[in-house]
Amino acid sequence: xxxxxxxxxxxxxxPMAANLLKAGHELTVYDLSAAAVDAAVKAGAESADSLxxxxxxxxxxxxxxxxxxxxxxxxxxxxxxxxAVADGTLLIDxxxxxxxxxxxxxxxxxxxxxxxxxxxVSGGVGGAQAGTLTFICxxxxxxxxxxxxxxxxxxxNIFHAxxxxxxxxxxxxxxxxxxxxxxxxxxxxxxxxxxGLDPAVLSEIMKQSSGGNWALNVYNPWPGVMDNxxxxxxxxxxxxxxxxxxDLGLAFDNAVKNQATIPMGSLARNLFQLHAQQGKGGLDFSxxxxxxxxxEE
Ligand code: NAD
Numbered sequence: 001x002x003x004x005x006x007x008x009x010x011x012x013x014x015p016m017a018a019n020l021l022k023a024g025h026e027l028t029v030y031d032l033s034a035a036a037v038d039a040a041v042k043a044g045a046e047s048a049d050s051l052x053x054x055x056x057x058x059x060x061x062x063x064x065x066x067x068x069x070x071x072x073x074x075x076x077x078x079x080x081x082x083x084a085v086a087d088g089t090l091l092i093d094x095x096x097x098x099x100x101x102x103x104x105x106x107x108x109x110x111x112x113x114x115x116x117x118x119x120x121v122s123g124g125v126g127g128a129q130a131g132t133l134t135f136i137c138x139x140x141x142x143x144x145x146x147x148x149x150x151x152x153x154x155x156x157n158i159f160h161a162x163x164x165x166x167x168x169x170x171x172x173x174x175x176x177x178x179x180x181x182x183x184x185x186x187x188x189x190x191x192x193x194x195x196g197l198d199p200a201v202l203s204e205i206m207k208q209s210s211g212g213n214w215a216l217n218v219y220n221p222w223p224g225v226m227d228n229x230x231x232x233x234x235x236x237x238x239x240x241x242x243x244x245x246x247d248l249g250l251a252f253d254n255a256v257k258n259q260a261t262i263p264m265g266s267l268a269r270n271l272f273q274l275h276a277q278q279g280k281g282g283l284d285f286s287x288x289x290x291x292x293x294x295x296e297e
Contacts, residue, residue, distance in 0.1 A: 001025050002150060005058035007051065007074055007081075008095070009036035011237070012121065013064030015128040016094070016154045018043045020062075022131075023153035030054035051077075052084035060150055061091045067246055068097035075105045075116075082112055091116040092147050094135070096175070096243075098250050099165030102138060106164040115143045118164060119151060120171035124239055126228075132156040136174075138167035172254060175247040179268035182215040183288055189222050190292035200225045221286035223295060230284030238284030245272050245281070 001024045006017045009031040017040050021027050027045040030053075031037050037047045048054035051074060055061050061081055065071050071093055075081045081091065091109055093102065093116070102118035109116035117139035127133045133155035137144050144160045151158050161170040188211065192202040199222040207217050220226040223234075230238035248269035255262045275281075275291050289295065 002059045003057055004028070004150065005030070005048075005054045005061045006040075006045070006064070007031070007054060007061070008064035008066075008070075009033070009040050010064065010066070011125050012094075012128045014039055015125065016062075016064060016133070017045060019128075019131045019154045020150070021045060025150075025153070028054050028056075028058065051079055051081055055081055055085045055089065058085070058089055060147075061085060061089055062150075063091075063093045063095060065093075065095045066243075067095070068101040071095050071097050071101060071105060076108055082108055082114065085114065087113060089114065090143065090146055092119050092150070093117070094119050094121050096120045096171050096247055096250070097168060098253065099138075099168040099172075102168050103165040106139065115140070115146075116164070117143050117147055118167040119147065120167050121155065122171065122174055123155070125237060128154070135159065136161050136167045136170045138162060138164050138169075168250075169254070172247060172251045175244065176251040176262065176265040176268070178215070179244055179248055179272060179285070180264045181213045182219075182221065182286060183268050183271050185211075185213065185215040186221050186286075186289040186292045189289065193222075193293060215286070219286055221289040223289075229286070231286050231289065235283040235287035238286070240281065241272060241276050241283055241285050241287065242281040244285040245269070245276055248272060 003026045004020055006029045009017055009029055021044045028048050029040045029045045030048050041047050106116040117137055119135045119137045121133040121135055123133040131154055134157040135151045135155045137160050148158050161167045189199050193199050203220055203225050219229055221231050223231045251265050275288050280287055
């Protein structure tokens, strides 16, 4: 069993940390939110009151933070991880951030003789709770091998996408596709319902036909069609519109930098931006259904 420091105990990090405890690891945690720390302590973790304290004696450091600026602050800040961690500690960042930020942290870590890997995840809060996340890793092959044994306690599929930053590139591509699939699914459901179809019947037909896709099959955006998805609990929990907008911003910036054409991703990004401007940033991303349909009808 290993000694692991975990930083960032939010919607994803909280259940991921809980799974490491269940697997028998010794866990020390740090978060700015006292409530998040309390929940982890109740599950069996030790709490630390600074980044220096949380990484002390750790063999692995795992971070699960909202965005690039938080990752930079946690790793590169004066009081940050790189200035406090012992030689030989393996650093794993599972946040979804720009590939360039992962590469910047990796470079700073390497300069100090430390190993760093980007390992963003797919699978949502449900996957984090069930321990079935997909980890999409970027870094050296031997570091990937070493990290895999720990990641297996939180995930089912562990991929090595390539060098530093490659995990983030693959994750950004995946989430851009997800945004396109979700908006397309909402549009099709809205059209069917306008024609008087039952959204549950239409969903079943499309699931068994060529329109079937992840958003429709396991994350149906129409309220009441599927149990245990955010659409059936007023779009609470899940993957926030604000986070999807962050990821689509990363895809857009990346496309500009690489002169790639992303017409579908750009349209999906504009729709999610519009939705957020209407005050929906704190809802699950499947609430984009509201942009196509008056769900009160
Ligand atoms: P969250 O906002 O629920 O949790 C982030 C946590 O980080 C919070 O508890 C916050 O207090 C803590 N934090 C922020 N700054 C900190 C700092 N300087 N030091 C210590 N703690 C700090 O976010 P989340 O939903 O858990 O997402 C985390 C990352 O995972 C994001 O990059 C997101 O894009 C990605 N992700 C989320 C989902 C999802 O379904 N929610 C799915 C896949 C990937």
